[in-house]
Amino acid sequence: xxxxxxxxxxxxxxxxxxxxxxxxxxxxxxxxxxxxxxxxxxxxxxxxxxxxxxxxxxxxxxxxxxxxxxxxxxxxxxxxxxxxxxxxxxxxxxxxxxxxxxxxxxxxxxxxxxxxxxxxxxxxxxxxxxxxxxxxxxxxxxxxxxxxxxxxxxxxxxxxxxxxxxxxxxxxxxxxxxxxxxxxxxxxxxxxxxxxxxxxxxxxxxxxxxxxxxxxxxxxxxxxxxxxxxxxxxxxxxxxxxxxxxxxxxxxxxxxxxxxxxxxxxxxxxxxxxxxxxxxxxxxxxxxxxxxxxxxxxxxxxxxxxxxxxxxxxxxxxxxxxxxxxxxxxxxxxxxxxxxxxxxxxxxxxxxxxxxxxxxxxxxxxxxxxxxxxxxxxxxxxxxxxxxxxxxxxxxxxxxxxxxxxxxxxxxxxxxxxxxxxxxxxxxxxxxxxxxxxxxxxxxxxxxxxxxxxxxxxxxxxxxxxxxxxxxxxxxxxxxxxxxxxxxxxxxxxxxxxxxxxxxxxxxxxxxxxxxxxxxxxxxxxxxxxxxxxxxxxxxxxxxxxxxxxxxxxxxxxxxxx
Numbered sequence: 001x002x003x004x005x006x007x008x009x010x011x012x013x014x015x016x017x018x019x020x021x022x023x024x025x026x027x028x029x030x031x032x033x034x035x036x037x038x039x040x041x042x043x044x045x046x047x048x049x050x051x052x053x054x055x056x057x058x059x060x061x062x063x064x065x066x067x068x069x070x071x072x073x074x075x076x077x078x079x080x081x082x083x084x085x086x087x088x089x090x091x092x093x094x095x096x097x098x099x100x101x102x103x104x105x106x107x108x109x110x111x112x113x114x115x116x117x118x119x120x121x122x123x124x125x126x127x128x129x130x131x132x133x134x135x136x137x138x139x140x141x142x143x144x145x146x147x148x149x150x151x152x153x154x155x156x157x158x159x160x161x162x163x164x165x166x167x168x169x170x171x172x173x174x175x176x177x178x179x180x181x182x183x184x185x186x187x188x189x190x191x192x193x194x195x196x197x198x199x200x201x202x203x204x205x206x207x208x209x210x211x212x213x214x215x216x217x218x219x220x221x222x223x224x225x226x227x228x229x230x231x232x233x234x235x236x237x238x239x240x241x242x243x244x245x246x247x248x249x250x251x252x253x254x255x256x257x258x259x260x261x262x263x264x265x266x267x268x269x270x271x272x273x274x275x276x277x278x279x280x281x282x283x284x285x286x287x288x289x290x291x292x293x294x295x296x297x298x299x300x301x302x303x304x305x306x307x308x309x310x311x312x313x314x315x316x317x318x319x320x321x322x323x324x325x326x327x328x329x330x331x332x333x334x335x336x337x338x339x340x341x342x343x344x345x346x347x348x349x350x351x352x353x354x355x356x357x358x359x360x361x362x363x364x365x366x367x368x369x370x371x372x373x374x375x376x377x378x379x380x381x382x383x384x385x386x387x388x389x390x391x392x393x394x395x396x397x398x399x400x401x402x403x404x405x406x407x408x409x410x411x412x413x414x415x416x417x418x419x420x421x422x423x424x425x426x427x428x429x430x431x432x433x434x435x436x437x438x439x440x441x442x443x444x445x446x447x448x449x450x451x452x453x454x455x456x457x458x459x460x461x462x463x464x465x466x467x468x469x470x471x472x473x474x475x476x477x478x479x480x481x482x483x484x485x486x487x488x489x490x491x492x493x494x495x496x497x498x499x500x501x502x503x504x505x506x507x508x509x510x511x512x513x514x515x516x517x518x519x520x521x522x523x524x525x526x527x528x529x530x531x532x533x534x535x536x537x538x539x540x541x542x543x544x545x546x547x548x549x550x551x552x553x554x555x556x557x558x559x560x561x562x
Contacts, residue, residue, distance in 0.1 A: 028122040028178075029061050036179040037061055043215040044068045069122075070115035072223070073107045079476040081107050083201025086328075087227055088112075098469045112230060121222055125178065126166040128225035130159055132196060138162055140187040145169045185214050193217050198482045200224055203475035208450060251283050259283050326369065329492035332484065333365050337465030341365050344488055347379040369492040378416040378423075383448050383485050386456070389415050396422075408456050448485070449478045457481050464488075 029037060037057040041048045046064050048057060067074060073081060081103035085092050088110045096102035121128065130138065138158040142149055147165045149158055170177035185193070193213035194204050202220050205212040251259065259279045263270050268286055270279065333341065341361040342352045348371045353360050381389060389411035393401035400406050400414040449457065457477040458468050464484050468477060 027062065027065075028119060029058065029065070032178045033176040035181070036176045039181060040179050043219045065119070066115060069118045071108070071111075072219075073111070074104055076104075076107075077203055077473060077476060078103055079203060079472075079479050080201050085110060087201075088230075098471050112226060118222075122179070125180065126163045128222055129166075129180065129184070130162045131225035131228055132221055133162075134192075137188065137192065141184075144187055145172075180218070182211065182214050185217065188214075188217075194482075196220075196224075198479065198486070200227075201479065201483075203473075203479050204450075206450070206475055206478075251280055326492045329369055329487055330366055332487050333369075334362055335465060336362075336365075336484075337463065340464045340488070343379060344368075347377050347488075371491055378419050379488075381412055381415040381419070382488065384412070384415070385451050386411060387451075393418065407459075408452075409459055449481050452478070452481070 029040070032040075034054050034057060037054070037060075038048065038052075041057070041060055041064070044064065046060060046068075048060050073084065076084075078098055078100050081100070082092055082097065084107055085103070090106065090110050093102065093106060096106070133141075135153075135155055135158065138155070139149075139153060142158060142161055142165075145165070147161050147169070149161050167177050170180070170183075173183055175181055175183050190208070190210055190213060193210070193216075194208075196217050197204050197213070197220070200220060200223075202216060205216055254262070256276055256279055259282075260270050263279075263282065263286075266286070268282065270282065274282070333344070336344075338358055338361060341358070341364075344365050345352050345361075345368065348368055350364065350368050350371075353364060356364075381392070384392070386408045389408065390401050390406075392415055393411060396418045398414055398418055400411055403410075406414075452460070454474050454477065457474070460481050461468055461477065461484065466480060466484060468480075
């Protein structure tokens with residue numbers, strides 16, 4: 001049978017048309033409600049005509065889908081691009097920190113998924129939309145919608161309940177569920193929304209409004225869930241080697257008597273006259289007791305969502321996530337100025353080494369990284385606006401409040417001095433001061449840095465020794481200020497319920513199970529583990545470096561519990 005060229009071309013075009021038609025009919029947004037199409041376009045800053053029919057809206061979504069879903073980083077600002085590269089463990093090329101085109105190219109090389117994977121994820125939004133929520137936010141959502149959760153309320157059970165009831169809740173509220181609206185975030189404060197964005201290096205929209213904040217959170221929620229999954233995969237690959245190296249580092253640093261004491265406290269019989277190499281062999285044979293290998297496996301069921309593969313992997317991430325969070329903190333403080341390092345210690349009541357060099361200050365800050373600045377201190381004013389400071393000084397009858405030309409830095413210094421004076425005198429004067437601070441701090445919580453000028457932000461960052469580059473946008477400056485302020489206020493613990501806070505709490509649970517012996521033995525193990533970590537860090541391969549750091553962190557965590 002012979003075919004003409006025209007008939008062959010006709011068949012080819014028909015096949016191509018069929019494929020294209022099939023793809024379009026299977027597009028996830030094809031089943032969305034018109035309000036969801038409009039919401040997606042609005043979230044991604046794509047203008048659309050009003051009124052518009054469904055076909056026009058679908059065509060707009062289709063023409064923008066790849067750029068907004070498959071390659072969203074092309075719209076990111078330099079600060080967010082850098083944040084993504086750091087989260088991937090990719091070093092930003094020197095000299096490209098402010099070059100958006102170069103940063104986009106670097107992110108493109110490190111990007112984590114295909115266009116198909118990104119599109120398919122929108123077939124079931126409920127599987128990932130809750131991943132970045134704190135435990136308290138999940139609890140509020142479930143309580144608000146009368147969803148019962150068995151006691152005790154663990155994260156995995158709350159996530160399972162939220163996912164399984166998501167569609168029925170939306171239906172009761174007469175809301176669409178494929179691309180959820182603002183109803184999903186009814187219980188979130190503006191502070192919660194900003195914190196979600198700050199933690200992920202996403203610039204807070206300016207000028208800020210609740211609608212814009214929710215749109216930004218919604219737009220970045222899936223990326224946040226994906227990054228958590230990647231962290232989990234990294235953890236599962238490194239956890240076993242890290243724990244084995246950790247126990248080796250600890251054992252090598254222990255004396256013979258300490259190994260015998262540990263063995264005795266854990267019911268392990270030590271043959272009379274055992275030599276050191278025999279003691280070490282015995283201890284390594286019972287490595288599970290030291291490193292908590294059995295306990296780590298049970299941590300998976302205690303932390304993470306059993307309802308999805310991503311959350312099962314997330315459950316295994318507690319160790320590695322804790323290391324990542326502390327690495328981020330350590331990296332930040334290593335570049336802080338001496339004065340800011342001293343202030344960090346002072347805000348926690350930790351004695352500042354007299355005449356200490358920067359290395360000594362950094363070491364002390366890292367040792368106290370789990371301590372948050374509690375109560376009131378002269379550093380409570382650190383993130384107050386010029387207006388807040390002026391109002392406070394007015395209540396103290398301070399002349400600086402009436403000086404129209406006073407800078408924020410000058411007002412800040414006067415506020416610190418005024419607080420120090422009231423604190424020293426005590427009594428009713430100090431009581432009135434702390435009462436004012438409580439109300440003023442709560443009132444300012446939702447707007448930290450939002451009203452600061454560019455010069456005020458740069459001055460604040462300068463107090464940390466953080467360089468600001470020409471061309472940095474005010475959003476980038478605010479993001480840097482918030483990040484460093486959170487480290488200063490909360491240490492590596494970060495605000496309760498934040499992503500790092502949740503990951504760290506899971507890791508803390510695992511470390512709590514370290515059975516290193518009786519009270520005295522634990523104190524020594526802490527000290528020796530830290531020394532072993534330093535020694536390993538200085539003298540071996542990258543794998544040994546990781547083990548050394550893990551040993552130091554484990555020692556510090558044990559030390560905090562004593």
